[in-house]
Amino acid sequence: MTIAETPRFVRADGPDKVTGSGRYTADMQLAGMLAAKFKFAEIAHARIVRLDLSAARQIPGVLAVLTDDDVPDVRYGAGLADRTLFARDVVRYEGEVIAAVAATTKEAAQAAVDAIVVEYEPLPIVDDLEMATADGAVLVHPEWESYRASPGVPRDGNVASHSSVVRGDVDQGLREADIVVTSRYIADGSHAAPIEPRAVVAQWEGDKVTIWTSTQVPFTARDGVCQTLGLPTNRVRVIVPHMGGGFGGKCGFHYEAHIAALARTARRPVKLVFTRREEFIAPDRRRESMIVDLTTGVKSDGTIVARRGQALLDNGAYTADSSFFTQLAVMHLAGPYVIPNVDIGAELIYTNHQPSGSVRAPTAPQATWARESHTDEVAAALGMDPVEFRLLNAVETGKVGPSGQTYDEIGLTECIRKAVAASETAGPLADNEAVGVAIGWWPSIPSPSGAYVKLDGDGAGQIITGAQECGTGSVMTLRQLAADELGMDPEDFQIVHQDTAVAPYDTGATGSQTLFNNGRAVIAAAGQIAEQLRELAADRLEASMADIVLSEGAAHVAGSPDRNVPIAKLARIASYGELLIGHGSGTPPSAPEISGATCAGDAGMAAWVAPQFSCHAARIRIDRDTGVVRVVRVDAVHDSGTIINPIGALGQVEGGVVMGIGQAISEGTVYGADGRQRNPALLEYKLQTAADVPEIHTQFVEIFTPDAGPRGAKGIAEAPNVPTAAAIANAVTKLIGRPVTHLPMTPERVWEAMR
Amino acid sequence: MKELRIATSLDEALALVADGYQPVAGGTDLVVAARGGKSELPDHVVAIDRLTELSEIDSSDGGLQIGATVSHARLMRDESVIDGFTALADAAALVGSPATRNVGTIGGNVMNASPAMDTGSPLMVLDSEIVLRSVGGERRVPVSDFWTGPGQTVSQPDELCIAVAMPDLPSESGSAYVRLEYRRAMEIAVVGAGAVVSLNPEGDGRVVGVSLALTAVAPTIIAVGGIADALIGRAIDESALADVAALAGDQASPISDLRASDDYRRHTVGVMARRAVEAASRRAAGASIPVPVNRSVGIGAVT
Numbered sequence A: 001m002t003i004a005e006t007p008r009f010v011r012a013d014g015p016d017k018v019t020g021s022g023r024y025t026a027d028m029q030l031a032g033m034l035a036a037k038f039k040f041a042e043i044a045h046a047r048i049v050r051l052d053l054s055a056a057r058q059i060p061g062v063l064a065v066l067t068d069d070d071v072p073d074v075r076y077g078a079g080l081a082d083r084t085l086f087a088r089d090v091v092r093y094e095g096e097v098i099a100a101v102a103a104t105t106k107e108a109a110q111a112a113v114d115a116i117v118v119e120y121e122p123l124p125i126v127d128d129l130e131m132a133t134a135d136g137a138v139l140v141h142p143e144w145e146s147y148r149a150s151p152g153v154p155r156d157g158n159v160a161s162h163s164s165v166v167r168g169d170v171d172q173g174l175r176e177a178d179i180v181v182t183s184r185y186i187a188d189g190s191h192a193a194p195i196e197p198r199a200v201v202a203q204w205e206g207d208k209v210t211i212w213t214s215t216q217v218p219f220t221a222r223d224g225v226c227q228t229l230g231l232p233t234n235r236v237r238v239i240v241p242h243m244g245g246g247f248g249g250k251c252g253f254h255y256e257a258h259i260a261a262l263a264r265t266a267r268r269p270v271k272l273v274f275t276r277r278e279e280f281i282a283p284d285r286r287r288e289s290m291i292v293d294l295t296t297g298v299k300s301d302g303t304i305v306a307r308r309g310q311a312l313l314d315n316g317a318y319t320a321d322s323s324f325f326t327q328l329a330v331m332h333l334a335g336p337y338v339i340p341n342v343d344i345g346a347e348l349i350y351t352n353h354q355p356s357g358s359v360r361a362p363t364a365p366q367a368t369w370a371r372e373s374h375t376d377e378v379a380a381a382l383g384m385d386p387v388e389f390r391l392l393n394a395v396e397t398g399k400v401g402p403s404g405q406t407y408d409e410i411g412l413t414e415c416i417r418k419a420v421a422a423s424e425t426a427g428p429l430a431d432n433e434a435v436g437v438a439i440g441w442w443p444s445i446p447s448p449s450g451a452y453v454k455l456d457g458d459g460a461g462q463i464i465t466g467a468q469e470c471g472t473g474s475v476m477t478l479r480q481l482a483a484d485e486l487g488m489d490p491e492d493f494q495i496v497h498q499d500t501a502v503a504p505y506d507t508g509a510t511g512s513q514t515l516f517n518n519g520r521a522v523i524a525a526a527g528q529i530a531e532q533l534r535e536l537a538a539d540r541l542e543a544s545m546a547d548i549v550l551s552e553g554a555a556h557v558a559g560s561p562d563r564n565v566p567i568a569k570l571a572r573i574a575s576y577g578e579l580l581i582g583h584g585s586g587t588p589p590s591a592p593e594i595s596g597a598t599c600a601g602d603a604g605m606a607a608w609v610a611p612q613f614s615c616h617a618a619r620i621r622i623d624r625d626t627g628v629v630r631v632v633r634v635d636a637v638h639d640s641g642t643i644i645n646p647i648g649a650l651g652q653v654e655g656g657v658v659m660g661i662g663q664a665i666s667e668g669t670v671y672g673a674d675g676r677q678r679n680p681a682l683l684e685y686k687l688q689t690a691a692d693v694p695e696i697h698t699q700f701v702e703i704f705t706p707d708a709g710p711r712g713a714k715g716i717a718e719a720p721n722v723p724t725a726a727a728i729a730n731a732v733t734k735l736i737g738r739p740v741t742h743l744p745m746t747p748e749r750v751w752e753a754m755r
Numbered sequence B: 001m002k003e004l005r006i007a008t009s010l011d012e013a014l015a016l017v018a019d020g021y022q023p024v025a026g027g028t029d030l031v032v033a034a035r036g037g038k039s040e041l042p043d044h045v046v047a048i049d050r051l052t053e054l055s056e057i058d059s060s061d062g063g064l065q066i067g068a069t070v071s072h073a074r075l076m077r078d079e080s081v082i083d084g085f086t087a088l089a090d091a092a093a094l095v096g097s098p099a100t101r102n103v104g105t106i107g108g109n110v111m112n113a114s115p116a117m118d119t120g121s122p123l124m125v126l127d128s129e130i131v132l133r134s135v136g137g138e139r140r141v142p143v144s145d146f147w148t149g150p151g152q153t154v155s156q157p158d159e160l161c162i163a164v165a166m167p168d169l170p171s172e173s174g175s176a177y178v179r180l181e182y183r184r185a186m187e188i189a190v191v192g193a194g195a196v197v198s199l200n201p202e203g204d205g206r207v208v209g210v211s212l213a214l215t216a217v218a219p220t221i222i223a224v225g226g227i228a229d230a231l232i233g234r235a236i237d238e239s240a241l242a243d244v245a246a247l248a249g250d251q252a253s254p255i256s257d258l259r260a261s262d263d264y265r266r267h268t269v270g271v272m273a274r275r276a277v278e279a280a281s282r283r284a285a286g287a288s289i290p291v292p293v294n295r296s297v298g299i300g301a302v303t
């Protein structure tokens, strides 16, 4: 199939977003609602020597002022429990919350925040990834050993997690190589930068709290509230209104417990809405900066024999969900190549920066940019065409990858061929233009997930799912799966989603997993109703159940379309008897095996279920006088298995490419020597705008993938973000003759490299 | 308590300003700065955006007089601006986004006095005057005397800017404004340059008049001294353009900040200067380069 084919259907929330009828968390108004404001540390590392709330409490209209003293003594964190809701004695980054205030107006809340007196004894700033691990380095968490952590993750002082993949004998491999190339690349951190800053509303009724919040992961948010406030899951209900984007930045548990605690103390509903600056500095989700060292040995025929590599990742002050990033980074430094001897490690390092966490394809854009730039350097050293070099060394069906996983049918080399061929159709290159090519890979993430489906008496369908919609559109696509299962139209279904009290569990809009896992659940749930409908129809049509076919809104006997009964009629019959209710979850696909590799700090990321592959060819133009780079065309080809909703998949690729362009050339956090962000604003943190978007041509290499998502699908949401910056970098190198070794490749950095 | 008055006549506005009210036109500097926490909203504000007296573009007396509340969107489309004062249209077309251009005004841009303001270099090379009025009367200040530092002008708190005025250019003249852009919308000038070039009417391609001004490389917009000496009598060729770039780089005194280092600004302002002079001279020679020049030169060009 080509994506030129008519799309199946357009997302259901589109009109709400375009017309403004969609209601976001910040739009909510409840009777008696208070406004919340936080007192942030505003200093990167210091001991609190005095905290005086008395003046703040006196401000008229202030109904609650909370600090660490007012909440249970709980340390939390996904893989490593190093975090508390409020700062305790020491602040470790500028956006750490010291106190929370609720007041009748925003102004009163702000006045109270301003009236809070904090005196600090400044502590040395830890912000250098290499110095942080040196002997005698100041520890960000002197008490790190006492923290509860996932088993099997090596830690040591400022190293919050370490992992490595070792296979074969790297020293021997490098000795046998004809050419050895060594590179160092440095990537700045970046932000998810959703257009909707986060917002939380909490309201108590008796001993139950309802929290409306702009989270990508309602169940995780709920569990965070339960853990930190000591509540069972059935007394915390998390509902997500319309979301204005997340991009990973709204994964995890953030401020839901702070607002619930304020609402409980104030005995009023409370609303928090972040400013843009707060959205930049505070949440523990930003893309980690990284230092990458790579050494690769190749034979003169172009085959890779060995790779040694190391990545240092900036964890920031706390470990959000980043424990497993080290293993992901290792996999991206290895890349989708056949390399018999590898020794690659990564360390996640505490600093006094904002904590890092999942942002769309964590670790991948930066690590892939480094690896693919290095790959072009290796090809250049060989005097080999970089595309040929990739075709020669890329993993393919039946081959063994760098971590010892043997791949079933995959389409990586086809992605490469198609992307390059498509980019060549764009005509000859001007002398200030070049095309760079890069490949990437990304895991599909199996996880438990559930859904209910029901058909009511009029035959209208409802999908009640734990899945969450952050703008990906994948929840919308669930209607297509249910409809196909029941021979109905997607428009016959409405979706109730993102409400933890109503629907079964789902991991949330994270890890490209919604359709991959919740699709399985919806198909299973709809399948139960299909059985019921067949039984009812068999009865009415006097046929055997096995012969009943559901299609076009009716049940008919196979081979005799005229012997039929409308599904709406069956639904009416059922509404007087056994109701049409299905529930589904299904078993997630299990992890493949690896052989021959030793993995320290194994987070289950060395072998990938249904791995996704991609190749992007980026055509760029350079202004040689200024170093300004403009991307004029991207040809993106993806193996994401079966494509279920082409228009949705296309949207993911296009969005991912644009995000990738930003990371390549304009988006990067700048830190001052004081450990604070210098550009927490949209004028100085430069996202790409609509006017910058190039032509994007997308193709899918569709391979039915067993042990994957529904109908042989893999994930798609993060993959397009993986190789974009890398492809752009390789084009830049072609034009200026050497790589720009610092991401983002801003005009000034390109100009410096040209000099 | 904050107070906002919406003026319905210029006299009313002048009286309020004399009373200490601060004018707001589009609010894209004033309100945005307040929301961003940069500076607090003044307690007493008078909105002047509805004053028809300030929204005219008038060429009846020769030259052009542009009312203070004329928006960037109008400037970039107005025939008389595009025909005779193209650099100003080039600049207006680059401001922010369509929304910013629809709301932001030339008076606000001038009075906000940012060293990165885009209409500044064009106004400088077009020899403009700022028309100020207070209840006590009217005065005209040449732009070369108007800006005194970042956010600072010679205007008094009781004065309103009611217009900017500029004389017609000699025949065979062209003007252009070019800025360095990292992206194609919502950008702020890292550096920029505006130029007017007048060519010998005999058609030998020699320069008979030239002026050049630079954006975002000093505390205010600056005029490049000595540019006339350097170019008059010469054709605009590679060597002349190299001299333009060198002169601009020499006279720039840029700072290093988040957007760029001083070195990079000094280099790129030279590039912008030569592009502005080149585009202005091509326009002087009759070439039609659409507004804004940024979309035709360098890689900002639309394909």
Ligand SMILES: Cc1cc2nc3c(=O)[nH]c(=O)nc-3n(C[C@H](O)[C@H](O)[C@H](O)COP(=O)(O)OP(=O)(O)OC[C@H]3O[C@@H](n4cnc5c(N)ncnc54)[C@H](O)[C@@H]3O)c2cc1C
Binding pocket: B022, B023, B024, B025, B026, B027, B028, B029, B030, B031, B032, B048, B068, B069, B094, B095, B096, B097, B100, B103, B104, B105, B106, B107, B108, B109, B110, B111, B112, B116, B117, B118, B119, B159, B160, B161, B162, B186, B187, B188, B189
């Ligand atoms: C998203 C965005 C992008 C932008 N991009 C650019 C850009 O690319 N280039 C650029 O140059 N600017 C840019 N700006 C800044 C701003 O839009 C312009 O400076 C605009 O021209 C200001 O006009 P205004 O009418 O909105 O000014 P206002 O905000 O209304 O006023 C600005 C200042 O001038 C005073 N003032 C206004 N009118 C008068 C008057 N008639 N007499 C006396 N004082 C007056 C006000 O009191 C205030 O101090 C941008 C702003 C935003 C928000």
